[in-house]
Amino acid sequence: MTDDAYLVLLNDPAPTLGTPPTALGDLACMQTPAVRAWLDAQGVTASSPALRLLPPEETQAIPEDAERLPVPLGEEELSRLRHRTAPENVARLEQELLAYRSCTDGREALLTRALAAGVPAHRVAELTGEDLTAVKAVAH
Numbered sequence: 001m002t003d004d005a006y007l008v009l010l011n012d013p014a015p016t017l018g019t020p021p022t023a024l025g026d027l028a029c030m031q032t033p034a035v036r037a038w039l040d041a042q043g044v045t046a047s048s049p050a051l052r053l054l055p056p057e058e059t060q061a062i063p064e065d066a067e068r069l070p071v072p073l074g075e076e077e078l079s080r081l082r083h084r085t086a087p088e089n090v091a092r093l094e095q096e097l098l099a100y101r102s103c104t105d106g107r108e109a110l111l112t113r114a115l116a117a118g119v120p121a122h123r124v125a126e127l128t129g130e131d132l133t134a135v136k137a138v139a140h
Helices: 033-042 056-061 075-085 088-104 107-116 121-128 132-139
Strands: 005-009 051-054 067-071
Touching: 005 033, 005 056, 033 067, 051 056, 051 075, 075 088, 107 121, 107 132, 121 132
Parallel strands: none
Antiparallel strands: 005 051, 005 067
8 A cells, every 4th residue: 555645547437446536526646747747748738637646555446557756745635535535425434433523622621711710520421421530620
C-alpha cells in the first residue's frame, strides 16, 4: 500500500472505481505543475469523466494498463476522498462520527465554564450525560 492517493485515467466508459476529483471540491494537488502537465500529456481536463481519484488503500484495484499519477493530499482532502468513496451506509456513519467529534471538541472547556459559572456538578452530569466522576475531575 502506498501513502499517496492516485489520479487514474480509466479506459472503462462507466468507471466505478474511485471518485471524480471534481466531486471533492478544490484540491490543492490539481493546481500543481505536475498534475497539470500529466493531464495535458493525457489529453484530458480535470473534469474528464474517465479521470478518477483513489485513496491510498484502494490503489491495488487500479487496472495495470491504466495511466496513473500519485498525488499527495492534505489530511482534510484525504478525509473527503475516503468519505466519498465509502459505501453509503459507512458514509452515513462517518457523518455521525464527524458530528460527534464536533460536539465533543471543547468538551473539557465547556464543562469547566459551566462549573465556574456555578452550575452544580450533578446538574452538568445530568445535562451532558457525562459521568459525575468525570465532571468532578474536570473541576480539579
